Amino acid sequence: MDDRKLEVLRAIVEGYVATHEPVGSKTVVENQRLSVSAATVRNDMAYLEELGYIHQPHTSAGRIPTDKGYRLFVDRLGKIKPLSAAERRAVHRLLGEAIDLDDVVLRTVRLLSQLTHQVAVVQYPSLSRSRVRHLELVSMSPRRLMLVMIADTGRVEQRHVELPTDTSEADVTAIRSLINEKLVGQPLSETPPLIYALADECRPELRTTVEALSNMLLETLVERRDERLAVAGAANLTRTDFEGGLRSILEALEEEVVLMQLLGHVDHTAMLQVRIGDENENANFHATSVVATGYGAGTPVGNMGVVGPTRMDYPGTIAAVRAVARYVSEILEQNQ
The missing domain is CATH 3.30.450.40 (GAF domain)
Structure with a gap:
């Protein structure tokens, strides 16, 4: 495949994309300013057709690219058209x-x-490619929290957590500090062992609350793959x-x-x-x-x-x- 044949293929691809019409040898010569005759271009087109890069949709028509022709065109692109x-x-x-x-x-x-x-x-x-930027806990009632996770990409996930016991604002503050200390900056894909360990690192009276929160964290940060x-x-x-x-x-x-x-x-x-x-x-x-x-x-x-x-x-x-x-x-x- 020499440079001239590649130029012929390029002309056919660009011409067909622009006009939606099969491209003939005369058009190739005129548009590409090739220093060869139309007969030479027709020979090149026959070669390209034999190898499956172009085909003739019907008798006496010009040629259009095949998927194989588009692939060669893309693989040999010398320039990417810049944005205006x-x-x-x-x-x-x-x-x-x-x-x-x-x-x-x-x-x-x-x-x-x-x-x-x-x-x-x-x-x-x-989420699987993100890191935890911040985790916020908002008390909705003594037994209901809103968990807000903000990733370093700006993605925000919000969930409600039902708690097994009443939880004071002071307890919510303590739990918020704990989960941010352990999880902020961590890749979400590496958080499961850290989340499992949260219940062992909090005060004993907060264990059941933290376990409920940990289950929601695992679902939000790890198990959800939507x-x-x-x-x-x-x-x-x-x-x-x-x-x-x-x-x-x-x-x-x-x-x-x-x-x-x-x-x-x-x-x-x-x-x-x-x-x-x-x-x-x-x-x-x-x-x-x-x-x-x-x-x-x-x-x-x-x-x-x-x-x-x-x-x-x-x-x-x-x-x-x-x-x-x-x-x-x-x-x-x-x-x-």
Whole structure:
């Protein structure tokens, strides 16, 4: 695969994405300013077609990329289209005005959808990747507490705890000091042994109360694995005719488990991933591509990305996902 053939493939991909029409040899020569004849380009196109990178939808038509062609195009991208000055200003303005984590996530998912004209999906920071910033206890009645956990990502979890005995304000203050002393700054994934030990480290008369609170802490910080997602821009999919229809894609987008699988697992690398066509495990998304990456201050705490047709503007989409993820990471770092 020499450079000229790669340029021919690039021209076909970019032309098809821009016009939604098959691309012919004459168009390739004109748009790429190749110093070769249309006949040479046709030979290159025949070569690319033989290897499965492009195909001819019908006789006498130009060529369109296959999933294999899109993959080679993405893998050989020399440049990522940068965001325009106006787009960068919009990112800074809209996200910079967010007032809390929920607002950050909702603004982010809308912004990604607007920038890419695709379906945007943003995972709230995962509890399993967070640290405890503060634990607050509020007495609602002598036998009822409200537990508020604030993670270093800004995520807030709130639960009510029913107590076996009456508990005074002084006791609540003592318990609050104990749990913050033992848990603040700890990764949530490492808190179980510390929580189990709380009942042994409090005054004997508070043991039953602390045990009840410990059970709720374990459920809130450790056992709960529900991950929250925000989605925007599903209407953008109606601009494309999907093979097999749009309904199955829209139905799949309503399933949070499916969306989590699309975004992938949060890992330590935060590397951007592009999955094209049947590279997506779920058969409902074999006509789509997913561009996703992790975000977080230092260590990724969540994923975000977009879902759209395989015929998408990959350079622009990759640039938008990277830029927005980077800015959200900066916001989380500033708020730590």
